[in-house]
Amino acid sequence: MYYLAEQDREQLMMRATECLDEGSSIKDKIKTAQHLYDLWSDQLKREPNIHQLIGKLERCLENSRAAMLELGIVETCKHCDEEEGGSCCGAGLENKFDTFLLLMNLLLDVSLPERHHRHDSCYLLTDKGCRLKVRLVLCVDFLCPKILNAMSKGDLIRLQKVSGDELTTAFILYDAIKKFLRNKKRAAVIWYGKDAKQTKGDSF
Ligand code: SF4
Numbered sequence: 605m606y607y608l609a610e611q612d613r614e615q616l617m618m619r620a621t622e623c624l625d626e627g628s629s630i631k632d633k634i635k636t637a638q639h640l641y642d643l644w645s646d647q648l649k650r651e652p653n654i655h656q657l658i659g660k661l662e663r664c665l666e667n668s669r670a671a672m673l674e675l676g677i678v679e680t681c682k683h684c685d686e687e688e689g690g691s692c693c694g695a696g697l698e699n700k701f702d703t704f705l706l707l708m709n710l711l712l713d714v715s716l717p718e719r720h721h722r723h724d725s726c727y728l729l730t731d732k733g734c735r736l737k738v739r740l741v742l743c744v745d746f747l748c749p750k751i752l753n754a755m756s757k758g759d760l761i762r763l764q765k766v767s768g769d770e771l772t773t774a775f776i777l778y779d780a781i782k783k784f785l786r787n788k789k790r791a792a793v794i795w796y797g798k799d800a801k802q803t804k805g806d807s808f
């Protein structure tokens with residue numbers, strides 16, 4: 605478990621939840637994330653702090669997944685989606701993602717969807733469930749009344765601990781990746797779209 609001072613945590617969360625490319629479509633964001641991945645993934649994965657954080661996040665995600673399976677949440681959500689008219693992963697939620705969060709998923713070996721599988725739902729929801737490993741705070745934190753009512757207080761505390769670790773680690777990694785890329789001139793050109801032609805010719 606991380607223990608950050610409240611002020612540090614707030615600052616980190618604020619930086620990590622800026623959505624700099626809010627106006628772009630999810631397909632454009634995925635394309636940009638893929639370009640950044642092609643350019644920088646080797647260096648990002650070799651950078652010691654980022655390398656260590658990716659490993660830590662993988663372990664946090666495993667712990668969260670194990671807790672959700674053991675507490676029956678995965679099964680309940682599957683039933684909700686398949687038998688009760690659809691999950692709560694509504695259409696448009698994909699617009700809350702920014703390119704860095706998508707890039708993080710690529711760094712964790714996620715293959716991002718090339719098409720919208722279920723038009724009445726989030727773009728990132730496929731027939732096998734959510735395609736992502738690193739999700740929004742909203743996706744990780746949300747527990748509907750059906751799930752909440754079925755959980756004991758002890759179970760809820762356990763889940764909140766593993767989710768808190770997952771989110772904090774993801775925030776720190778997100779921040780580290782942003783700083784790394786902001787220090788790279790070519791990435792800045794791509795990110796802020798200052799010269800598309802130069803970017804294309806230069807890098808992709
Ligand atoms: S969180 Fe609740 S509403 Fe959403 S998919 Fe799971 S069971 Fe259904």
Ligand code: SF4
Binds near residue numbers: 692697728733736740
């Ligand atoms: S959990 Fe996945 S599919 Fe559901 S809203 Fe979040 S990103 Fe979309």
